[in-house]
Amino acid sequence: MVLRYDSPHLNIAEVACLYAGFLGLGTLKAIKQQRRGSETLSRTSRFGKEPLKIVSWWILGVALTYVIDIANLVIYALRTPNWWPHKSSVVCLVLSLLFWGIVLISCTDTSELPRYADSFFSAYRVNVLYAWLTEAVFESVFLALTPIPGDTFQGILMADHLARLLLCLFAFAIYVTYRRKRPSRDPMDYEERRMFESSNQLDPEFAQEQSSQSLPNAKKNGSKKPKINTSWIAYFKSFTILFPYLWPVKNFRLQFHVFVCVALLVVGRIANILAPRQLGVVTEKLSQNDNGVPWLEVFLFVFYRFLQGNMGLIGSLRSFLWIPVSQYAYRALSTKALQHVLNLSYDFHLNKRGGEVLAALTKGSSVNTFVEQLLFQIGPVLTDLGVAIIYFFIKFDVYFSLIVLVMTLCYCYVTVKITSWRTEARRRMVNSWRDSYGVQNDAIMNYETVKNFDADDFENHRFGDAVDAYLRQEKTVLSSLSFLNIIQGGIFTTSLCVACLLSAYKVSYGYNTVGDFVVLLTYMMQLQQPLNFFGTLYRSLQNSIIDAERLLEIFQEQPTVVEKCDATPLKVTEGRVVFSDVSFAYDPRKPVLSNINFVAEPGKAIALVGESGGGKSTIMRILLRFFDVNNGSITIDGQDVRDVTLSSLRSSIGVVPQDSILFNDTVMYNIKYAKPDASNEEVYEAAKAAQIHDRILEFPDGYNSRVGERGLKLSGGEKQRMAVARAILKNPTIILLDEATSALDTNTERHIQASLNRLAAGRTAIVIAHRLSTITNADLILCISNGKIVETGTHEDLLKHENGVYKKMWLQQANKDPSSKKFSVE
Template sequence: MRRLFTDYGRENRSAAVVGVVASIFARVLDLAPPVLLGYAIDTVIRDEKAFFPFLPGGWLPADDAGRVLFVSGLIAGSFLFGAGFHWLRNWGWNSFSQHVQHAVRTDTYDEMQRLNMDFFAAKQTGEMMSILSNDVNRLERFLNDGMNSAFRLSVMVVTIAAVLFYYNWQLAFVALVAVPLIGWFTYRFVQTIQPKYADVRSSVGQLNSRLENNLGGIQVIKAANTEDYESERVEDVSEDYFDANWDAIDTRIKFFPALRVISGVGFVLTFAIGGWWVVAGPPLFFTGTLSAGEFVTFILLSQQFIWPMAQFGQIINMYQRARASSERIFGLMDEPSRIEENPDADPLDVEAGEVVYDDVTFGYGDGETIVEDISFEVPGGDTLALVGPTGAGKSTVLKLLLRMYDVDEGTIEIDGQDLRDVTIPSIRRAIGYVSQDTFLFYGTVEENILYGSFDADREAVVEAAKAAEAHEFIQNLPEGYDTMVGERGVKLSGGQRQRVAIARAILKDPDILILDEATSDVDTETEMLIQRSLDDLTENRTTFTIAHRLSTIKDADQIVVLEDGHIVERGTHEDLLAEDGLYANLWGVQAGEIDELPEEFVRRATERTAEVDVDEEGDEHDGDDAGESSEASPAQDD
């Protein structure tokens, strides 16, 4: 919480200062009516004291009726000016809390999206949404309601205590007798409730993750007829949240009634002793006098004093909830990234587009090496194809080129520049990437094609769509390029989404192009049309392509065959067929020559499939293994 105020409060302190100052004036004016009422009783009704002796006589009315009206005017003025200061107080605290909330949310998102991909593979989307939404909103409620109430009540307590001591210091001690007990009781409550709120925040994150996964996979749920099964799973996580939340609620609802009882002790004692004092003189060891007006003021102010003391528990409760949320927020902000940009890095300068992998080794930090000793060279303008069985590491190799991860050993260079010595944004500006897991944002078709090339005009968008064989189907949509594609592009077919993604890459016109199963979701005829367009796109452009349909890459300048993270073959299509190795066997599978495949190849294929099924993390990391979108990773929960 100290960090919250240090990092974000200082930037908005002017609004907080307005809130603090207005709180002071508003609460002082709130206390004026009971003080003036008691004063009027003693000076006008009972005539026991002089009427405002510190004011010039010419300002004051001479008769009692005029004096009553004079005091009434002062009370009315206190209400009027108090209302103005209450508005200013609310404006200051609301402005402060809203600006801090906005800054915290945007900074947290910015830090999160810059983390490398293995963070998203390990985290659930629902949990991240819970932090960015629920936890940040909880901070806003504390900064507005909690801080507002804290200053308001602090001013009230201090001012009331000062007035009570001014009137009668002995009776003031009676009114304040419950304060130490309230302080101890509140401290015990804080110690008890803090870990319970942490459990609540964790359980709500799990609940959000389960709901997000199920809503994202609703089609699979319906197709598998597993609604009852998923309802039970949601019920389980909802019950965990219920138990954690109820545990915190149970503690809270016991605390506040007890606090009210303790707070009421001071009021009862004040009434009993003060009433006796006025009627029969000072009781017990008390000395001095107490007028009726002072007693009325004591009763009214004690009533206002008791409830603020009880409300401090509410503020402590809000503080603990905000503290639990702030720990999650700053924990996400401080999440370390495996990718660190050199502060002296220069932008990448692409001329020929030559790419060199030199003894590259990489693992995802879990102790398992995914690719090892990968070396190849791609001259500028050439096309290199990566092929191999599922789980071989093909997508990982190309994500290293995008610097989604940093290599553990070896180097990757573009035109002689080590990727670790150039800025990350310049790398990604130079590379176009079309993934097998096509993601479209909620918006129009045109907005999705424009994504990353926001300055392009409609004419350029249409030309890119034509090159991707997407223009015809877009024209047939209800609103053409202005048609909303729905969440994740759900209103389009898989092939249509893929063509929109290809159009996006074409519009970017990158120096280097990566095609990761870019035509996996289209039919054979559409693939032929897209492939013809891609041939034009890849001409004189350094291109990397991954394809399980080997027919789409047989004309590549170089084909690299991966198995278990190692390069086992390389060459042209004809060279690799002549070697009669792994590539030739994969070609035979697609050619329908299954009966002619070697027994060893079939055995290894069976083993690899079993390894992929068991290795959940490998699934999440390697795009050619089962999709690596962080938004769709239900396997994490199973």
């Protein structure tokens, strides 16, 4: 009599066709959608929302028939002496149940697919329909080959064959009927859905970007989101930009370390096989009762155990050898990231929050962590599981391999799903903790305000409410961890129980020895630890990838201002600066500068005055080539600034900003920053010229005194004079003074102005002035309004214009400070 379970070739052919067709068609469909540009589609949209429930119920029915088959087979085997089905038939039966379980999960899981990749096990219509038809064809063959049942066992088998055939045919027929009634693929056409999702789901800030004004180079600046990849290959390929800094290209010693670490990883996997195997040998020796002590066997077992694990000899040696490789990668990534950020154009820094950039720059260790977890944790765990499946197949039989395979798939799926849910809960918990910390910090930082309003009780209640919210979220996170542990333990314990019972059965009937049972038990217990850490590793790997993405975004940014291939160093002979028909706009919709024309003669001072936002600071920025002009040209001694190297351009220009920012270092370091190779005597002379030398000597540690964060230990006048000393030490031909005294009181301003006069003497000076009294003796004053030069001339000439913009500004300031006297750039 020919039964399904006595037809191994047909069983293997069916399982092979199901898996190969489902995976193959799913992969082709995913690739096709990627080429068409579809990126984020839910699984429900892949099969249609309305027929989804019917599809899921039919698939569940097919899966249940396999459950009935397994139960029927087990009961019959237990009741019938000396009968056991063919191994391949049992394996194919379990794999078929696993297959339809995967299909069912793919249909019922309505979560969004990853933006950058499609799952191979996605419930596309084509591969689900293929599975139905394939199952129906093979079930028809089985029914044709199966004779009339002679007992209950065979009757149940035939009934399941017939049930699966009818379920698959009816499901296919119902779906075809539904599609004929509704010709459109979905309530929303594919292209419409694609456009809708691409404009909303893929870029949730789309609406904000449309309503906000940005810089002209918004496509290139730091606020740009990285392009979302459409496949796992493309996604990981984007990280190849970081690989040159992970691999020690020119360091052969470190390359040797890497190869040794990989070799130790392989040896560790071998040790994981030898240790439980050797314990079985010891058990066999002890059970032989030959009055001999297996000294060598015990010693080998202890030695193999000493080699195992991260705490063993191999793991410790591998960790030791990996230290210099990890440090090399961290240094290379961190320094290159900082260098890349410093080389980015000014628009990047205008549009990127400083905290975000600093946070991204600190993620160099996350890339190392990602590589180490992938290479030394995730990789070994998956390798150990794969080796266990193969070893059990060779040492025992296919049933034990099947147990490990099913256990691994179920364990990993449950872990990934629950961990993803716990990640969201943990995010809420962290946010609640931040809220409670913020409330606490506000209360302490505003102590005086709290006391003034007698708000102690109010703040206590507010903090208590925030702590209660945090504790509720913490309870959810800890409870979910307990739930995850129970599920994981249940899966592993069930698998261990089945394996031990099967092994005990084989030992009892003489198919295996007691030593084999010990090997099986030891090996299974050995797999528990890496599986227990799989959830932690998965979450940690996710976090590392996210952190690495932030660093990757930085590396993907490209400067908008770049040197030409044939750029030459700037040769400054006189310092003559010429603006010719210069126009510029941060945003094309709003021009900032229009047709700016002026000449700054060598040794002369030009002052730029006008209302805030008129474009004065922009003139300095484009002169330093933080941005490129849209029209016109800027030349220095006849050389276009776009044709010279950026380093030579900026090293020839000295800048004294409105608010001088100092490094949290010594006074000597901050002044030397303009010329690191300067001698101490040169620093002293520059400080004397800036009238700050005597004040520095009064500091507790003189020139070795630290100035504090951003120079907060110094007064505004002291910081400005140190900025002037910097510029004097640099000794540039061209000087830019950007409202260098506007934030100071009148008395301090007069002292600083004297230092500025010394700095500008004999140099080409371009001065932005808020207080007009500081530029009365300038050689040329340009009055700028709305990005245009509306008036030019000397102070005396401009005051002669009765309704001139400059005269109105002068009179307004004179009325506010009638006692002010003229002191200016001379």
